[in-house]
Amino acid sequence: MxxxxxxxxxxxxxxxxxxxxxxxxxxxxxxxxxxxxxxxxxxxxxxxxxxxxxxxxxxxxxxxxxxxxxxxxxxxxxxxxxxxxxxxxxxxxxxxxxxxxxxxxxxxxxxxxxxxxxxxxxIRSTRIDLNNDTFDFKQDxxxxxxxxxxxxxxxxxxxxxxxxVGPEMLLMKTEHESTAQQSSKWEAELQSLREKNSMLVEELQHASTNMDVCKKQVGACKEESDALRQKVRTLAHLAP
Structure with a gap:
């Protein structure tokens, strides 16, 4: 196996x-x-x-x-x-x-x-004979x-x-760096959302201004239309 x-x-x-x-x-x-x-x-x-x-x-x-x-x-x-x-x-x-x-x-x-x-x-002592010289050694x-x-x-x-103490400090450093990276990422996303929100507010204000202008133009057109109707009625009464 x-x-x-x-x-x-x-x-x-x-x-x-x-x-x-x-x-x-x-x-x-x-x-x-x-x-x-x-x-x-x-x-x-x-x-x-x-x-x-x-x-x-x-x-x-x-x-x-x-x-x-x-x-x-x-x-x-x-x-x-x-x-x-x-x-x-x-x-x-x-x-x-x-x-x-x-x-x-x-x-x-x-x-x-x-x-x-x-x-x-x-495991025992072993004796060997080499060139008529004897050596004793034990197995390690x-x-x-x-x-x-x-x-x-x-x-x-x-x-x-x-x-x-070293490894604990290194682990804490690793976790701190990871948290710091996540925090930086969240801050970047938050800043992006703030910028988008500012753009939406500006667009909303611009749209609100345009709406006010349109309301004034509509009001002016209505007044002009009412005036024309009145003139038409006046002319109709004066006609023979």
Missing amino acids: GEQPIYTTRAHVFQIDPSTKKNWVPASKQAVTVSYFYDSTRNSYRIISVDGTKVIINSTITANMMFTKTSQKFGQWADSRANTVFGLGFTSEQQLSKFAEKFQEVKEAAKMAREKSQDKVD SGPSSPGSKQASSFNGTDDEKIFK
């Missing part, structure tokens, strides 16, 4: 600034789809998010990862393989709680999968990377305390 989505939600995606390791950088301009995927072939779990054609999250969940709620609507986790920290801002506390619960569930599943895999492998429990120590240290450190 390959890789299939098992849970999907929407959130604003952030990544920690690689230069400062303290500030958050928005990875998406708006809320995007964030999904948990399960690969039955590899028995592994990933969090994936795509903004348009750009992959902004591709994080494989491991047993030692931890998802931390830093506010009522924001959570984060460190990915040593990607050498970064991902942050998600949700529109409600319920969405954050569901995502955190799913993270814990997937983490436990990944842990069980790892333990089953280790049961099949005989998992791959490591130069940035793993640095990335994993983001959970529960002073750095974490510093950038906890």
Whole structure:
């Protein structure tokens, strides 16, 4: 069956600034789809998010990862393989709680999968003989990377305390900009309506003026008509 989505939600995606390791950088301009995927072939779990054609999250969940709620609507986790920290801002506390619960569930599943895999492998000291020289080494429990120590240290450190507030401010800024854009649009529409209203008032006044002129002209014509009728009657009486 390959890789299939098992849970999907929407959130604003952030990544920690690689230069400062303290500030958050928005990875998406708006809320995007964030999904948990399960690969039955590899028995592994990933969090994936795509903004348009750009992959902004591709994080494989491991047993030692931890998802931390830093506010009522924001959570984060460190990915040593990607050498970064991902942050998600949700529109409600319920969405954050569901995502955190799913993270814990997937983490436990990944842990069980790892333990089953280790049961099949005989972890023991191996001795090899190369050019009559003997080397002893133990199998590592998992791959490591130069940035793993640095990335994993983001959970529960002073750095974490510093950038906890950042995403909320960025979300508020995004919402403020969106509200400002809508407000500007409404003001433009209101101004357009005011201009149209002014034009209608001017046209109405002009029409009212024309009506007054027409009434005067009609009145004058009526008076002239009455005068002519009177003359006709007078002439009719004077006729032999």
